[in-house]
Amino acid sequence: MFDSPLSASAYEVLQIDADASHEDLRKAYRLRLRQTHPDTGGDAVVFVQVQRAWELVGTVEARAAYDRGHGFADARYAPDGAGGAGGAGAGGAGGAGADASSGWRPRPADTRPRARSFGHPGGWRRERYLTLMREWAGRGTELADPYDPALVRTAPRELKRLLADALAEEASARIIADLGMGYTVWHDVAADPRDAALKLDHIVLGPSGLYAVLSEDFGGPARVRRGELIGDGVTGAPIGDLVAATRAVARAARVRFSGVVVVLPDEDLATAIDEIGKMRGQPVAIVRRSALSTVLRRGLTGARDIGGNELFDVRTRLQSVVRFV
Structure with missing residues (x-):
């Protein structure tokens, strides 16, 4: 908030x-x-x-x-405000190097072991934001800073939502990176090559299982009713769409996901971790961002741990089919 x-x-x-x-x-x-x-x-x-x-x-x-504006964390809007996980995947196997439009930066002078990372968290949404912001401002209009808070606050909600979700993905990526070298993460994974909007924000593979993670910011409180998120800023069926995208990737890679996790800003949820049961066979949890690391380390209730050769096999299968948006 x-x-x-x-x-x-x-x-x-x-x-x-x-x-x-x-x-x-x-x-x-x-x-x-x-x-x-x-x-x-x-x-x-x-x-x-x-x-x-x-x-x-x-x-x-x-x-x-x-x-005067000091009450807002305005610097987080701009790409330079988004630290990155870096790691082995920052420039390999479908990933790419740091990009100004994605907001993804490796942490300088940080030698701690990090999760193996591929793809650009928030990159697709940042690119869409920049394109649509320029269109909204008008052809030929010079935008010295498309992340200027005063400009952002006057933009249509659809534009602000794109930027908010990009920031949410980047924040989750930083947390996932800190899980350590026992984890592998793919960011902005295409679930349907024909529809870039149908994607998985993060796929996280580690000893606790294989999880699809959705990072969202609806701009206000959200809660669960009848297995789906509701709230003033919630549109569509976020959990249903996440499960559908997860199943599509699972079929393509011939892997089984341990569950799906929806991550929201801490202030927007009443409880830190809410395991709401299964949807189409997938265990679902709604968690505060500060609890994401805990969930990914311990896994969801009833989820099977993955280790040894199976961990390597699942990573290989995913690596062979993952495509980024």
């Missing part, structure tokens, strides 16, 4: 004008606390957002900094 292109501002969360007096701001905060408190029927996720909003604008000093 608040560092995403889709985020509501602190004032919007508190439901008050940005030029309101400090006393009116305080009254709005107290009202929103009562409205959103879980003990009175409110939403726990929104309740936390209200408290976070107050932290950003609740004092004269904090509010002044926020209004």
Whole structure:
């Protein structure tokens, strides 16, 4: 929250004008606390957002900094703000080197063993964002910085969503990279060569199993109802689409996935890890980003561990069929 292109501002969360007096701001905060408190029927996720909003604008000093733009992690919009996993796959076997449009950068002077990585996390969405941003700005318009926060906030939601999802993929990729050399990850994998939008953000193979991971940012709270994600910013059927893409890759590679994982910003989920059962035979978990490493290390409930020759065989099968969007 608040560092995403889709985020509501602190004032919007508190439901008050940005030029309101400090006393009116305080009254709005107290009202929103009562409205959103879980003990009175409110939403726990929104309740936390209200408290976070107050932290950003609740004092004269904090509010002044926020209004100057310092309350947003704006640097994360730009490619240079996205660190990369680097690793053996950064430039091999279908991967490519660092690319300004993808936002993917290897970490300098970091010699820790990292997951073997292939492909560009968030690269497809960043490229789409840049193309559509230039079209939206108008032919011949000079865009000195397509990631300028002021520009991003005035863009259509579809554009902001592309950038938010690219940032989400990059954030998950950094976490996956830190799992270590026992893991292999493929980013932005095409599930259907005819439809670039049908893809797997990450395929993660390690001792705990083989997992398809979807990294999303809907710009607000999300929850599960009848096996699918719902929320103000949720469109389509994210879990259903993820399972369908996973099954397509599984058939092509002749491998069996241990489960699928949907990763959302911490502030947008009420619980850290929610294993919601199976969809079309695939165990499904909805997790906060901070819990992603835990899930991938321990695996999902009932998932079978993979080791030894089987791990090598699954990696070889995937490597032979994986294509990137």
